[in-house]
Amino acid sequence: MTPLRTLSNVLYQRPNLYLALLLVTPLGWFGAIYLGSLLNLLWQGFYTFDDFTMAVTPTLTLANFAALFNPSNFDIIVRTVTMAVAVSLASAVLAFPIAYYMARYTRGKTKAFFYIAVMMPMWASYIVKTYAWTLLLAKGGVAQWFTQQLALDGLLQAILGIPGVGGSTLSTSHLGRFLVFVYIWLPFMILPIQAALERLPPSLLQASADLGAKPLQTFMQVTLPLSIPGIAAGSIFTFSLTLGDFIVPQLVGPPGYFIGSMVYAQQGAIGNMPMAAAFTLVPIVLIALYLAVVKRMGAFDAL
Amino acid sequence: MHSDKAPWGLRLAAWGGLLFLHFPILIILLYAFNTEDAAFSFPPRGLTLKWFTVALARPDVLDAISLSLQVACLATLIALVLGTLASAALYRRSFLGKESLSLVLILPIALPGIITGIALLSAFRSLGIEPGVFTIVVGHATFCVVIVYNNVIARLRRTSQSLIEASMDLGADGWQTFRYIILPNLGSALLAGGMLAFALSFDEIIVTTFTAGHERTLPIWLLNQLSRPRDVPVTNVVAMLVMLVTMLPILGAYYLTRGGDAVAGSGK
Numbered sequence: 001m002t003p004l005r006t007l008s009n010v011l012y013q014r015p016n017l018y019l020a021l022l023l024v025t026p027l028g029w030f031g032a033i034y035l036g037s038l039l040n041l042l043w044q045g046f047y048t049f050d051d052f053t054m055a056v057t058p059t060l061t062l063a064n065f066a067a068l069f070n071p072s073n074f075d076i077i078v079r080t081v082t083m084a085v086a087v088s089l090a091s092a093v094l095a096f097p098i099a100y101y102m103a104r105y106t107r108g109k110t111k112a113f114f115y116i117a118v119m120m121p122m123w124a125s126y127i128v129k130t131y132a133w134t135l136l137l138a139k140g141g142v143a144q145w146f147t148q149q150l151a152l153d154g155l156l157q158a159i160l161g162i163p164g165v166g167g168s169t170l171s172t173s174h175l176g177r178f179l180v181f182v183y184i185w186l187p188f189m190i191l192p193i194q195a196a197l198e199r200l201p202p203s204l205l206q207a208s209a210d211l212g213a214k215p216l217q218t219f220m221q222v223t224l225p226l227s228i229p230g231i232a233a234g235s236i237f238t239f240s241l242t243l244g245d246f247i248v249p250q251l252v253g254p255p256g257y258f259i260g261s262m263v264y265a266q267q268g269a270i271g272n273m274p275m276a277a278a279f280t281l282v283p284i285v286l287i288a289l290y291l292a293v294v295k296r297m298g299a300f301d302a303l
Numbered sequence: 304m305h306s307d308k309a310p311w312g313l314r315l316a317a318w319g320g321l322l323f324l325h326f327p328i329l330i331i332l333l334y335a336f337n338t339e340d341a342a343f344s345f346p347p348r349g350l351t352l353k354w355f356t357v358a359l360a361r362p363d364v365l366d367a368i369s370l371s372l373q374v375a376c377l378a379t380l381i382a383l384v385l386g387t388l389a390s391a392a393l394y395r396r397s398f399l400g401k402e403s404l405s406l407v408l409i410l411p412i413a414l415p416g417i418i419t420g421i422a423l424l425s426a427f428r429s430l431g432i433e434p435g436v437f438t439i440v441v442g443h444a445t446f447c448v449v450i451v452y453n454n455v456i457a458r459l460r461r462t463s464q465s466l467i468e469a470s471m472d473l474g475a476d477g478w479q480t481f482r483y484i485i486l487p488n489l490g491s492a493l494l495a496g497g498m499l500a501f502a503l504s505f506d507e508i509i510v511t512t513f514t515a516g517h518e519r520t521l522p523i524w525l526l527n528q529l530s531r532p533r534d535v536p537v538t539n540v541v542a543m544l545v546m547l548v549t550m551l552p553i554l555g556a557y558y559l560t561r562g563g564d565a566v567a568g569s570g571k
Contacts, residue, residue, distance in 0.1 A: 008477035015396070022392035023404075026385045026448070030407050034445055037426035038418070044425055094320060101317030105309040114321070116557055121324040123499075125506040125549040127522045128542045131529060132327035135334060142330060145346070186324065236413075244415015247508060251529060260417045264512070273425055280418050287414065 045277035054271055064278035073262075077282055080259040084242040087181040088189075088235040094182065095189035095234065096227075102190075103197035118194075122187030127247065133180045134251055137171035144170070167254045177253030181242050188241070189234035196230025197223070232294040239290055243283045259283060328546065335543035340536065358540040367524040368544075374436065374520060375504040378443035382500045383493060385444070386451025394459040411446035416509030419446060424513040434516025442514040443507055447500035454496035454560065455489060462488050495559040498552035506549045521545055 011018040048059040067073060102114045121129070136142045147156050160166035160173055167173025200223065208218040246260030257265065259282055266276035309317075338349035358364055393405060411419050423442050427434060462485070470480040508522040515523060525545065528538040 012477040022388050026389040037422035041422040041425045097316035098320040123553040125545045127508050128546045132331045244417040
């Protein structure tokens with residue numbers, strides 16, 4: 001018997017030892033490196049930062065968490081959450097017809113084509129996609145060319161004039177930033193909705209039609225409610241990814257911090273790690289709350 | 304019941320959606336060949352290949368490419384080992400804490416990257432570890448594990464238990480069964496998971512900005528270019544290359560895992 005054989009036989013007879021050996025490395029990595037870092041970070045949120053000496057001292061305080069509710073900090077949170085909600089809603093509206101078409105009207109080669117056509121932009125480099133949008137939205141760029149060709153200049157200017165939505169140019173407007181976010185996270189919404197719709201038994205739709213429902217009624221009362229878990233699952237991604245982003249807000253849109261860019265600035269330029277840690281808690285808590293809500297909508301079964 | 308033909312409005316929305324998803328990518332492909340120095344104008348005035356030569360002669364570009372390749376290879380390797388071990392442990396037996404363990408594996412990609420990034424940074428600082436290649440790899444490996452794990456566990460679940468029992472009944476021991484039955488079965492799932500992990504690591508920027516220190520991976524190089532728009536044509540060429548490196552693995556992974564329930568990229 002080779003040693004390898006002896007070892008495999010011993011392990012086969014001792015399933016608990018086998019399991020422990022399998023688990024020790026991944027458990028060690030995630031326990032020590034990942035969870036350890038997270039706890040360390042949250043702990044630092046209680047440290048004191050001295051504004052005058054710019055030094056961090058390990059005196060425990062709740063001041064950082066309290067400071068989150070300062071008007072200026074709270075503004076950042078509201079701005080980020082509003083964007084995350086708007087992006088999730090818009091993604092759901094845009095994703096639904098694509099997912100519905102994929103699930104109901106494509107099969108075989110066409111379905112595979114659609115699937116890949118959604119997956120490729122989803123995986124394509126995040127930073128390059130963002131860069132592409134800076135090119136698209138730039139002055140004299142593609143978006144401007146199209147609006148000029150279609151003679152929609154006036155309309156665009158009118159939209160950019162709306163306070164809270166617009167801005168001086170497309171690439172420095174809330175609208176531009178919103179478009180980039182929707183574009184980048186849209187595929188994350190399409191796939192879960194499509195998966196939910198694929199699971200919808202056609203017999204339900206037949207039954208609904210047999211019982212006299214018009215197509216619109218079937219859609220509103222059968223299809224849409226049964227696809228809610230998919231929408232909820234997709235919104236986990238769109239919501240959470242928008243909430244933590246700091247690259248898009250930096251490159252597109254009007255000035256003003258997002259949660260992500262605030263965390264980045266606090267730990268980097270300002271050197272206030274405790275405040276950065278406190279800010280990090282905001283997305284963690286919001287996402288935990290959000291997960292609790294969507295769990296009730298069945299999102300986890302649709303992931 | 305629906306007829307087989309979709310209403311034209313739905314068709315338009317679906318194909319229009321696909322166009323929306325691909326249009327910016329096409330723009331990147333187009334602008335890499337633009338003749339102008341300031342490549343913002345549309346439509347382009349002419350097409351050329353000369354920026355490829357210029358870009359690939361730049362030492363900073365080559366350094367960034369080589370660093371990114373190095374990091375992606377190491378992170379993928381670690382992710383393959385940890386992901387396979389975790390899926391082998393979790394796919395059949397149930398034990399105390401199994402649910403929480405699978406949750407922890409998913410957390411690095413479920414929580415925004417900024418949380419992983421700053422948590423790792425603060426931990427490295429507390430331990431006095433200088434940011435560098437090592438810290439980048441640790442960060443990348445942490446969120447790549449779940450990609451391999453998802454692919455391998457899906458394959459393990461689809462591997463018929465009777466195959467393994469048959470092998471054992473025919474006299475193979477545990478090692479032989481692993482070598483001749485389980486491993487060949489996992490092969491393409493490992494390859495697919497590895498390719499996706501590679502693509503994910505090659506393109507990652509959010510965690511990397513925190514763990515990189517003074518090192519510059521290709522995405523960080525790109526980001527720096529954007530805030531200082533000096534040589535747009537070179538940026539365009541590099542952007543196209545990064546785009547291709549991250550998109551092609553998804554095609555490969557799709558063909559390797561086709562025909563199963565393994566949704567290769569479920570959750571980036």
